[in-house]
Amino acid sequence: MELSTEKTIDWIERWVEYIKQNVTALNELDTAIGDGDHGTNLNRGTQAVKKALAEEKPQTLPLVYRTTAMALVSTIGGASGALFGTAFLTMARLSKDGETKLETLLLEANEAMKKRGKSDVGMKTLIDLWDPATKAFRDHKLTRSYIQNCVDKTKNMKASKGRSSYLRERSIGHIDPVAKSSSYLFIALLEVLEEDK
Amino acid sequence: MELSTEKTIDWIERWVEYIKQNVTALNELDTAIGDGDHGTNLNRGTQAVKKALAEEKPQTLPLVYRTTAMALVSTIGGASGALFGTAFLTMARLSKDGETKLETLLLEANEAMKKRGKSDVGMKTLIDLWDPATKAFRDHKLTRSYIQNCVDKTKNMKASKGRSSYLRERSIGHIDPVAKSSSYLFIALLEVLEEDK
């Protein structure tokens, strides 16, 4: 499926809003198994996205993705900045090269993040949300409960990437913060698509 | 009057013992208006004196004074080390030059400390004990109560030398720690002389 420039902006802005509403909760998830700043980091980044979209008023899909990517990448700095930045940069590059299918853009973004983080499913990272979620989306099976299920599954995983990996067994029992913050992106997408109907 | 080498050692060792018994009290006096180490400083010094006298076994008066002076001077390091060191060095030098009268030695020691500290009576220092005490000793009027009186008088003085001088008016109401520690030297002297009788 294709998403218009306007709808894409709507989608991203809804995500921005979700992050803003959940800063403290995301920080708390990161406190349990990281350094406690994921909410702050991502809110700094997404607020910069909101500002950049308002100021630059990108008129094409590649430009919307690029503006989003650059704002994230240039204001976050943490692990999540590089990862979300890579995702949106990939979507910018592919859409500029003519790819218009959102499914493909998302699947490729997921692959690019795996490469960036040298990570894969089962490592208790955002990949554990993105990988199943993008595939479900491709297969028209993405639902809120499916998303929630992916987030919840990270709880019983043992982290093997990032700060939480030092905790070894003790990382088990906590949800991964970027899986959670990523879930809002897919929930926001569902919302935008539902309104369309 | 003259004091034998043996008696002089006895005198100094009694002082050493007084300091050891009063370390904490002297530290407390110095805590009120200084940096709280006078007892520790002087005990380090006088214990070194005891050790040096035992090891070097000085056989003449100048050597006894010199041994005492060097031990004090080389182990204390604070204001009191320089002052007591100067006193005993002066007594060593004069007795080596043939002066045998204890009155003269003590009076000259007092003058040498005034020079060393650029200090005089009324500045709330050991001079407020030494100056009247040495003069009273010369005049055969030195008594325990006279000594105590000199010490007590420092209480209402405003300090104008050393750390306590920064306190200005707030230094009033506390006894000067070196006046107190000096008082034991003169009390020990009275004891030695009394035994002689």
Add this chain to the structure above:
Amino acid sequence: MKKIINNVENIAAEMVSGFVKTNPAKFKQLPETLAVARVDDDFVNGTNVGIVSGGGSGHEPLHLGYVGKGMLSAAIAGQVNTSPTPDQIYKAIKYADKGKGVLLIVKNYAGDVMNFDMAKELAEFDDITVKTIIVNDDISVEDAEDTQGKRGVAGTVLVEKICGAAAQNGMDLNSLAELGQKVIDNTKTIGLALSAATVPAVGHPGFKLAEDEMEYGVGIHNERGYATEKLAPSAVIANELVNRIMKAFGSTNGEFAILVNGLGATPLMEQYIFANDVVNKLNELNIKISFAKVGNMVTAIDMHGISLTITKLENDWKSYLRQDAQTVAW
């Protein structure tokens, strides 16, 4: 939380500004970045391989204090405990490049590794040759395949010094990257905390130790260590750290460099006492010390603690360490 700051958001920016303003003849801040870069004639007219490092703020003097002749060409500061962003790293790479390429010295944290990686890609897009080495000297964490791997801590400064001196002497990029990797492989660090750091945005110490406790194996971001024990005399701590590090080396043959590093709130008095015990212990083990450094070199904000780094020296490393460096903090 008691700190001499204005507000938590501006810490990194004001710190970098204060650094550059007090050293205007030697450094400048690259436009729209928190990157500090050399402006001395040697650099401006030079043609050596550039060396760029950086990372989250809170470890000062790392990295800005090591910018200068004989060490780094430029250093980028991130927010406190947060990697700098790729655009800023990219600008520093671009500034540092004199046509011979640029070496990136990165501490092994996911954020740093990925952000430097993105910057590298941006620079390569401009046909700048870039090589990256990842410092992971903290042997208090296992080097397991299924973790992020060992952390980069105080040993970073020795890597920066050795590579910086070699670059100054004209070494090419490939050789520099190889040299740096070898130094990393030969460098081992363990930290010790008496009390945790207070991250400004958090406002209280990252963990609590009782009045009579210390913790072996802490990281420089309040990462917990491998053992909490009763506070011990300096000599006992020195024994533990020396033994554990030398056990990791396996052999005591050869020459070694040591770095006794204060973690931010540790007086030099304690650092020198500890250094005395470390040297005594190494002498006892007949281990040859050819270079020693003591001081607050790689800190953890206001952590009260210390780390010991030992590097097994090869080839010219000793002379690279001893070579003059024109930086604020080496």
Add this chain to the structure above:
Amino acid sequence: MKKIINNVENIAAEMVSGFVKTNPAKFKQLPETLAVARVDDDFVNGTNVGIVSGGGSGHEPLHLGYVGKGMLSAAIAGQVNTSPTPDQIYKAIKYADKGKGVLLIVKNYAGDVMNFDMAKELAEFDDITVKTIIVNDDISVEDAEDTQGKRGVAGTVLVEKICGAAAQNGMDLNSLAELGQKVIDNTKTIGLALSAATVPAVGHPGFKLAEDEMEYGVGIHNERGYATEKLAPSAVIANELVNRIMKAFGSTNGEFAILVNGLGATPLMEQYIFANDVVNKLNELNIKISFAKVGNMVTAIDMHGISLTITKLENDWKSYLRQDAQTVAW
């Protein structure tokens, strides 16, 4: 009390030992003293006026960190917060003398002044020419006739640097003493504490400040200051210190050097933020800064706090400050 030490009595001795053992090529410890002295060829074969300083321990890197080419010939450490003894000072003077005499740089405390004075007499007995200058830069205490006078604090290091450079360049003893005195007269410092130091022998902080309090005008031995106030932003503190010091100078004409000094437990992060505010304030007042230094230069054990020193520069002082010095800590 949490400290990395072995026992309280041995602090100064083990610290000096650690310092010398980690710098064996540059320094030695004079026999039976806590004096650190240069052993480099330049010194051994040199014929310059010697410069000797020293004082109680607890202010590291002062003075031992400033021994080396271009600064001190030797430095003597006393017990914590206690002047060194005359016999040790005498030995350092004797070692430092190359036939051209020795300058003693002494901080204005009764114990230091008197013990250095006794050492001077011992040295003069050996026909060594000795001159003494007394540093008293702390303007937070009045310079009244009926007190010990102002204390010697962080400005000491600027006096040591300027005199050290001039001696290195061959200046004679009389001129050096005059130069040093002029620098002292032109140097003003005020300190600020967020928390007091813990003197090891005492075991707890010297005074208590509430979680939201700071104190202006503290000394480097826990001497109380002139005002306890609510903790303020760095820029407010910078304003207070700059204004008070510049008021004491009277005029803003000429060129100035600044030293932002950490008191022991203050992270560099805070020092650079504060330096940024100081420079901003001085710029606002159109005051020309020709030299700036930031770091833990003259500490008060583990005091959390900062001091600001400003020196009005005359003649060649700027170049003396900028001249290379081969020390551990400058």
